[in-house]
């Protein structure tokens with residue numbers, strides 16, 4: 001049983017229009033480290049989802065009429081409550097998702113940083129005054145909230161992916177209907193408990209828990225009271241939602257799949273590059289969209305980098321996310337494990353060589369040994385598919401042009417990383433990489449102060465930073481005539 005300082009944070013009812021809802025229908029939530037059931041969560045019907053949308057639509061006028069300062073104050077209170085309860089929120093997150101407790105705490109604080117950031121930005125949603133085009137004309141541009149936002153988020157960051165969306169939405173005056181992944185609804189519900197305590201008015205932030213993501217997605221896309229869909233997840237599902245949303249011309253923000261290249265040039269600090277690769281590849285057991293999916297190492301430093309990386313990876317501590325000192329937890333489910341094994345067996349069959357790891361961990365379940373594999377070639381599955389697991393595939397290259405060509409040889413374009421101490425090379429490569437984000441001599445780029453998002457088939461829109469509110473705003477232009 002989960003031991004919490006505040007057991008009321010382990011909520012299993014859906015939160016709709018300020019009411020905690022039980023329908024009698026539930027779906028189970030399991031701990032991926034142990035396989036044990038940790039809760040039965042309300043399984044809403046589509047009529048309940050539609051009711052949540054109605055409530056958000058009814059609430060948007062009053063919420064939008066508050067000043068930015070008033071909305072910001074409520075968001076700031078929410079931030080303070082999240083920080084005060086970080087230990088319980090992290091325990092709930094580790095229990096339902098499996099990541100090590102230290103990483104879970106990091107995620108809670110990372111998600112909270114977006115709520116803090118947009119609590120401040122709420123007061124700064126400025127419009128424009130444009131010089132008139134005729135003597136009697138005066139032109140003013142307003143920025144107004146888009147309205148009701150439907151949100152669908154993945155299991156791998158069950159707190160931060162919602163926080164990264166709900167914060168800007170509420171800051172600018174939108175209302176928000178969140179549907180968390182079936183695998184990890186508890187973190188979202190705990191956010192709703194604290195949001196209610198912070199004074200978020202009923203209807204402004206609802207959490208609709210459901211085992212039928214497809215049906216919820218169809219309702220959010222078809223319901224004309226929903227102005228916008230914001231989605232984080234696979235490119236496959238993003239395309240489904242974009243197609244479904246087209247029927248009602250839904251605005252969309254899409255944070256989708258990745259296939260990040262991680263390039264080590266021969267002028268790099270190799271020890272620093274190893275540290276960067278450990279973070280970029282193995283954070284969340286490799287289950288992040290910005291993970292290094294392909295590691296390209298220039299031939300002159302390939303042996304040194306490979307050996308140093310393998311040595312560090314072999315020292316990882318695998319186990320239950322609650323375990324003391326554990327640095328790599330389980331994969332989320334059997335399907336994730338099967339994908340990791342398929343990518344690895346494909347690579348080995350095509351000539352790759354194991355440097356460390358390479359098999360299911362002796363703990364059983366969905367634990368997999370963190371793995372380094374060398375001798376990778378572009379005809380291997382890992383080159384073109386997102387592994388979403390703890391495998392570091394090392395490819396060798398000779399020239400800078402070759403590295404850039406290999407890095408860009410993907411339909412994805414979310415994150416890219418490289419290590420080099422040649423300033424001219426840094427600018428050349430950074431400008432040529434076809435990604436929305438580039439880490440230069442660092443393997444960790446996610447922060448609320450910068451615009452997070454991808455290009456190509458990794459999505460559209462940006463989350464966080466001074467740009468992050470734009471996805472939740474409409475421009476309205478007013479032309480005043482007869483002014484003389």
Ligand SMILES: NC(=O)C1=CN([C@@H]2O[C@H](COP(=O)(O)OP(=O)(O)OC[C@H]3O[C@@H](n4cnc5c(N)ncnc54)[C@H](OP(=O)(O)O)[C@@H]3O)[C@@H](O)[C@H]2O)C=CC1
Nearest residue numbers: 153154155181182213214217233234237255256257258289
């Ligand atoms: N760009 C980014 O910031 C991020 C991208 N991702 C990407 O997400 C993937 C991993 O997450 P994963 O959960 O497996 O991704 P999925 O796309 O399978 O699921 C993401 C969310 O979409 C829901 N969903 C699934 N099918 C549909 C549908 N037909 N209609 C509406 N909603 C649906 C899921 O619900 P349910 O699971 O309950 O069915 C889940 O809540 C990877 O590709 C990763 O790169 C992940 C995190 C961040």
Ligand SMILES: O=C(O)[C@H](O)CS(=O)(=O)O
Nearest residue numbers: 156157287288289290446
């Ligand atoms: O992969 C994800 O779900 C997150 O976007 C990763 S990050 O924002 O924590 O880097």
